[in-house]
Structures are given as structure tokens and as C-alpha cells.
Amino acid sequence: MQETSTKPYLLRALHEWCTDNGYTPYIVVRVDDNTAVPPAHVHDGQITLNISHLATNHLTMGNDYIEFESRFNGQVEQLFIPVAAVSALYARETGAGMGFEVTPSQAYPGGDDTDPQPASSASGSGAATRAEAPKPSHLKVIK
Structure with a gap:
């Protein structure tokens, strides 16, 4: 019997830790053909998303996927993210979190090298957005 990965358990624990401490949990996702996210917000083959309960x-x-609805530019989108595609989860306010190894896969065809642009939304709507905070460089990568 194959052992279950610790990654989904760590993601849930970090999400809970961020929430309990009043922080905003963000995930960084490597986007490929198995990932359903708004393509307009994918940059350089990845997207950073606010996964707080308000967003x-x-x-x-x-254990295998993260799924939710969120607003992007006023439109409700259904997102589907394989856990294997998550490369980090961190608190926006402090940068505390954890990085994860992601197996290289086919690059997202819509990715580009432009600077990330926040997904606009109505104030207070809690929409998932591109992170405005820089990705923490001190995250420990779990293999």
C-alpha cells in the first residue's frame, strides 16, 4: 500500500494556522493542463491566490485537489487545483509559510513573463487575487 503524501495535511494545517492568527493564506500554484484557474491571471506559468474564507x-x-469559487473582475470563477501543483502556502502579512516541491509538467500555454497584475474586484468582496506581497524566499521546500 502506498503511503499518503503529507502535503495536503500540511496545506490544511497552514491554512488553519493563518486563519487562527488573523493572517491571509495565499497559495502559489504551477499552472498546467490539470489546473483550472482564470488564464488572464496566470503569469510565467503560475498564479498566486488568496484562499482565505472571505475570498x-x-x-x-x-488530499488530491483544492477546489473553490472566487470572483475575478466581478465574475464568479470555479477553480480546481491539484495539490501536486501547489508550490507554496504562506501568510500574506508576514511571509511565514512553507514551500513544496512541484514535479515539472507541461507549461501553461497562456503564461507569460509580464509583471503580475492584481485581479480587480469590488472592495470587500474577498476575491482571490494575485499576491501583492512578494513571494517569501525563506520558505523551506518539502519534498
């Missing part, structure tokens, strides 16, 4: 609706953090 998401019907958030499910399972």
Missing part, C-alpha cells in the same frame, strides 16, 4: 466560497482542501 472563497465552498472551499474544499482535499
Whole structure:
């Protein structure tokens, strides 16, 4: 019997830790053909998303995938993210969190090298957005 990965358990624990401490949990995702996210917000083959309870609706953090609804530019989007595609989860306010190894896969065809642009939303809507905070460089990568 194959052992279950610790990654989904760590993601859920970090999400809970961020929430309990009043921080905003962000995930960094390597986007490929198995990932359903708004393509306009993918840059250089990845996207950073706010996964706080205020920014998401019907958030499910399972062992194989993360799924939720969120608003991007006023439009409700259904997001589907394989846990294997998550490269980091961190608190926006402090940068505390953890990095994870992601197996290279086919690059997202819509990715580009432009600077990240925040997804605009109505104030207070809690929409998932590109992170405005820089990705923490001190995150420990879990293999």
C-alpha cells in the first residue's frame, strides 16, 4: 500500500494556522493542463491566490485537489487545483509559510513573463487575487 503524501495535511494545517492568527493564506500554484484557474491571471506559468474564507466560497482542501469559487473582475470563477501543483502556502502579512516541491509538467500555454497584475474586484468582496506581497524566499521546500 502506498503511503499518503503529507502535503495536503500540511496545506490544511497552514491554512488553519493563518486563519487562527488573523493572517491571509495565499497559495502559489504551477499552472498546467490539470489546473483550472482564470488564464488572464496566470503569469510565467503560475498564479498566486488568496484562499482565505472571505475570498472563497465552498472551499474544499482535499488530499488530491483544492477546489473553490472566487470572483475575478466581478465574475464568479470555479477553480480546481491539484495539490501536486501547489508550490507554496504562506501568510500574506508576514511571509511565514512553507514551500513544496512541484514535479515539472507541461507549461501553461497562456503564461507569460509580464509583471503580475492584481485581479480587480469590488472592495470587500474577498476575491482571490494575485499576491501583492512578494513571494517569501525563506520558505523551506518539502519534498
